Amino acid sequence: MGVDMNQNAEKLLDIKDLSITYITDDATIYAVNGLNMELYRGETLGLVGETGAGKTTTALAIMRLLPDRIGKITSGSIRFDDVDVTAASEAEMRTLRGERISMIFQDPMTCLNPVLTIGDQIAEVLESHGITSKEELSKRVDNILTLVGLPPERKNEYPHQFSGGMKQRVDIAIALACEPQLLLADEPTTALDVTIQAQVLALMKELRQKFNTSMLLITHDLGVVAEVCDRVAIMYAGEIIEYGTVWEIFSGTEHHPYTKGLFGSIPSMSEGQRRLRPIDGLMPDPAVQLQGCPFASRCPQCSDRCTAEKPASHRAAGGNIIKCHLFEGEDAGGGNDAGTAG
């Protein structure tokens, strides 16, 4: 988990200054505001944040699956390998989805079609990406089922005949059927109990290494992040407010006040009984565009400047990038290029 392990690796995903709004009749919701993110080949990036921080919106934008007519990318660019996602045609995107980028969803109970057998659902991805021969299809389906630890004989069964953990395995099978370069995992273990969670995470890790797939793991479980990720991005109100390697985030001393709050909200096993220190207040109303730092209203170290001026990104002594005025003086060289994290 060296700091610069990916400096020479190839950039797979490059998001620059991304802003997304949802426009409804009642209000305009600023879901993502000026987000910068990079992901290298074979790397796992954890995207952490509370509900409504814009994590899922970001993932949907990468696949360009934002809800029609309502969700809009207002500025910025998303580059995936050699494709400009924001400018690509619908046909280009369709060949991308499932084959080069795929997604694992949060709830395995609802994301499988109840009236199709799981074999058919796995075959569908392969079929829409060019495999047509019946024998080839059934062979590939058998293979991928074995790979995720399900007996291939069960491919003719329907989703209701599987347990939650098995359904998540089917989801993973569907997502990895075409051996994609990028896997977007949207809280893949939230709906599972802890033992199954560990199995599924181990499975994902194993398969990812096998196919050299990069992964964007969306979660609010810091334990999962520590387990699986190479790098972590902490997201708050549509912005990445802290970014660094797992080592920097979990062991470093200098953090964004929000990150400190997050870690303060985790019960500790080693220390004696103490009350948790949750972060007071709520996330700012996403329908209002803020002048200053989005965390200002909840920040214990807030100053006048925080409410008036948006903070830039600064590199802290530990190497992590923090978007906060408190770290302005501390730039440890080269970190201040307006939020280009990494």
Added chain:
Amino acid sequence: MKRSSTGEIKRRGQLASVVHRFMKNRLSVCGLVILLALAIFSCSADLFFDYNAQAIAQNAQARFIAPFSEGHIFGTDQYGRDMFIRIVYGGRISLVVGFFTAGFALVFGTIIGAAAGYFGGRVDNLLMRFMDVFLAIPAMLLAICIVAALGGGLVNLLLANGIAQVPRYARIVRASVMGLKNSEFVEAARACGSGHTRIIFSHIIPNALGSLIVQVTLTMASAILSVASLSFLGLGIAPPTPEWGSMLSTGKEFMRQAPHLIIVPGLAIMLSVLSFNLIGDGLRDALDPRLKN
């Protein structure tokens, strides 16, 4: 798809459990038996009877024979033709009309409804307002207009009935599609790179099939009734072709001296419509997972 390792644990396929629940409903099974009897008689009629000699040719010696006498269980009509044979051949027309009307309405209604529900917005508005126009015209009147314009005959009858039924299907399908298109498995399918056609036909419509199957049985019943009505009015199948509605129409003049001329075709219409409705009821209950027990 039972696995031998788990033995004979209750693990029925979806179809098997629907059949099981349907079979528990006695009335629906009655309906199914009546319908099957009708279908078998109609399909195999040519094996036992000679259409031209027995259902069409007149026989002046055997007019108005009462039911259950002289070897005619339903008696004979005013031209001396055996009523049973004519009812059986009439059943052919009724069944064909029922199936094809429902099929026509199912295919076109589903396509229109699915497009409207899935794409929404302007497409939805355009298609559904067009359907509303059709719904505003009484189905019978529409059928009469079409038959009057294009002439009678089986094909025109099918068309007339089918067109009148399309809007109903479009509405049912649209409603289910609008609910289903936001479900997570549709989103998952999109994330897998599936196109619109595949999503509509292999993900959404199979999930909406339950309510459609019920509607199909009800449409068949109403199509049979509608063709009988049109023929009764002289707009449908013309005599001497045996058709229940036209048999009723010609029989009504002899109502007093030979009541079986209208009772027999009347019962045939009633029983077939009833059987379809009973089947529809049973299917609705069997397909509704909330009533599982």
